[in-house]
Amino acid sequence: MPEQPLVIDCAEWIKLMPSPPVLTSFQSSWNNIQLIHYRQPLACLSEISNSQHLIIIPLKNKAVNYDIVLEGRSQVVSFQEKDYRGGCIAIFPATLPYGFHSHSHYQVMEWMQCYLEPVFLAQIAHESVNPDRVELLPIMKKADPLIHHIGLALKAGLEADRVGSRFYADSMATALSAHLLRHYSTCSHHFQDYEDGLSKQKLRQAIEYIQAHLSEDISLSDIANELGMSQYYFCHLFKRSTGVSPHQxxxxxxxxxxxxxxxxxxxxxxxxxxxxxxxxxxxxxxxxxxxxxxxxxxxxxx
The missing domain is CATH 1.10.10.60 (Homeodomain-like)
Structure with missing residues (x-):
């Protein structure tokens, strides 16, 4: 019987690296998404798989080639300097076996890893028109400025405030999940569009809840649950009604x-x-x- 790949989560991934990360979200009470910022030599990994969906965002590197082993098949992926400026990313779906080996003359490389909880992604998918199947496609290199921007925004938020960034992280995780479901799922997900926003009653209820809990570390899910709505539609409809996001x-x-x-x-x-x-x-x-x-x-x- 073939040996099964090691299944690890984001905290265990760190132990496989030669040096500690520059920044992590582990002490920030983030629930559905985690962020790790590395600046170090990239280690070679034997076949593993992640318990969460993994999005890799390379940063500020010179040209480098990777030998990627994906589901037992090997391929070479090349990143050039223009790819970093263009916002190229990679996606490794949860439970998908993979391994890699880098070829670079540079001793230090820099990248971010966003980990998204599969259960949360499935919750967002259930708000779509066709929610039955939630399966992400593996992507070894693709320009996606939106995902790149979300990663940088999460990093900036974490650097500015490691303690009070949970609400912002919830908002970014919701936006990232909807984007992944629309563009990187084996079954494309479509979300209904409501032009009118929240009803007057729901909007008043949301505002009253926010005002009553201003001093607390409330989460996006707290407000959505109060209204009996999903995070995705609450964010979407609240912005339609007010012109600003719930976090703003x-x-x-x-x-x-x-x-x-x-x-x-x-x-x-x-x-x-x-x-x-x-x-x-x-x-x-x-x-x-x-x-x-x-x-x-x-x-x-x-």
Whole structure:
């Protein structure tokens, strides 16, 4: 009987690498997606498979060739500098056996790995017109600027705020899942489009829930569950109704609440930041400046 490939998750993948990663999302309470940023020599891996869907996003590398063994078949994949600028990515579906060996004269390479939970992808698929089959296609190299942008956005969010980025990660995981189902599934998934957005009652319910939980580390699923909707359709319909994403709306309301507290109380900036749901003072200051053009202390003196 042939030996079965080693099945690993994102945390176990790290143990196979020669050096620790630059950045991970493991301490950030992300639920459905994880991000790992590597900058190191790329090790050669014997045949393994992942318990999650794996999207690889190469970064800032010189030309390199890979020998990829996929389901027992070997092929050579070549990445050139133009491929990195063009946003090329690779996709390894969960449970698919693979191995690789890199050929490069450069000692250090840089890439990101996004891990998406299959159960979450299946939940998003159930909102599509044809939800019966959820199976991703293996992709060894393809330009996909949207996935590349999502990876970079997750990385930037994680670097700026390792603690309070869960809501943003939920939003990105939802967008990524819908994109994968539309373009990289063995059975193309189509999502219904509702031009009218949320009903007035649902929109009011969502806004009231957000206002009541501004100080808490709420998740996208918390709000969607409150409304009895999926994350995908809540995001889609909320933006149709308001013109902004749920994450943008949440941050704006937290800033507005902070503006009131800065003017009406003598509490410290740090205390106000925590009361308004920001992870820390620097997280608060970043978004406050983004929305007002000044820091909290400057605003308080006006």
């Amino acid at each position: 709306y949440l941050i704006h309301q937290r800033v507005e609440q902070a503006k009131r507290l800065l003017k009406q109380t003598e509490r410290t900036v740090t205390a106000i930041a925590l009361d308004c749901g920001f992870a820390n003072q620097s997280h608060f200051a970043k978004y406050f400046r983004q929305y007002t053009g000044m820091n909290p202390n400057q605003f308080r003196k006006l």
